Amino acid sequence: MHPLPRSLEPLSGESLVSYLLRLGHRLGLSPLHLIRAADWIKQGNPNHFPGSLLLDLPKPQTEAFARLTGQTAREVSALTLTQWRDRYYPEQCSEPVDRCWEERGGRTFPMIP
Numbered sequence: 001m002h003p004l005p006r007s008l009e010p011l012s013g014e015s016l017v018s019y020l021l022r023l024g025h026r027l028g029l030s031p032l033h034l035i036r037a038a039d040w041i042k043q044g045n046p047n048h049f050p051g052s053l054l055l056d057l058p059k060p061q062t063e064a065f066a067r068l069t070g071q072t073a074r075e076v077s078a079l080t081l082t083q084w085r086d087r088y089y090p091e092q093c094s095e096p097v098d099r100c101w102e103e104r105g106g107r108t109f110p111m112i113p
Contacts, residue, residue, distance in 0.1 A: 001071070003067060003070055004023075004028055004037075004069060004070070006026060006027060007023065007062055007069045007070045007071070008023050008026060008069075010071070010075060010078070010079055014079060015054075015079060015080075015081070016057075016076075016079040016080055017031075017055050018056055019079050020058065021037070023038065023069065032047065032049075034068075035049050035071055038064050038065045038068050039061075039064050040053055040061050040064075040065075050052060052090055052091075054080070054081075055080060055081045055082070056075065056080050056081065056082045057077065057080055062076045062077055063066075
């Protein structure tokens with residue numbers, strides 16, 4: 001994987017989806033092409049990638065995307081929703097809704113698996 005010929009600085013508070021769209025537009029490439037270039041797609045289905053990667057990138061994918069775009073791993077991680085993990089209800093909860101929340105200090109918070 002070679003670094004892209006041009007890149008962009010992420011905007012303050014920008015999401016990974018927004019960054020992929022802006023970068024793709026600047027380079028004349030689809031976001032899927034950028035995702036393939038970062039090697040986020042598993043063998044077998046070249047047109048599908050796990051949407052969970054947009055929420056939280058594992059270290060290898062973070063580092064690969066950082067090399068591709070000329071950013072640091074910390075900058076790439078800031079584009080994901082990881083920083084909001086403790087503020088929002090979990091995507092899936094196998095328990096009834098009332099068991100997915102917990103009380104702490106008089107306030108109610110989602111239980112994070």
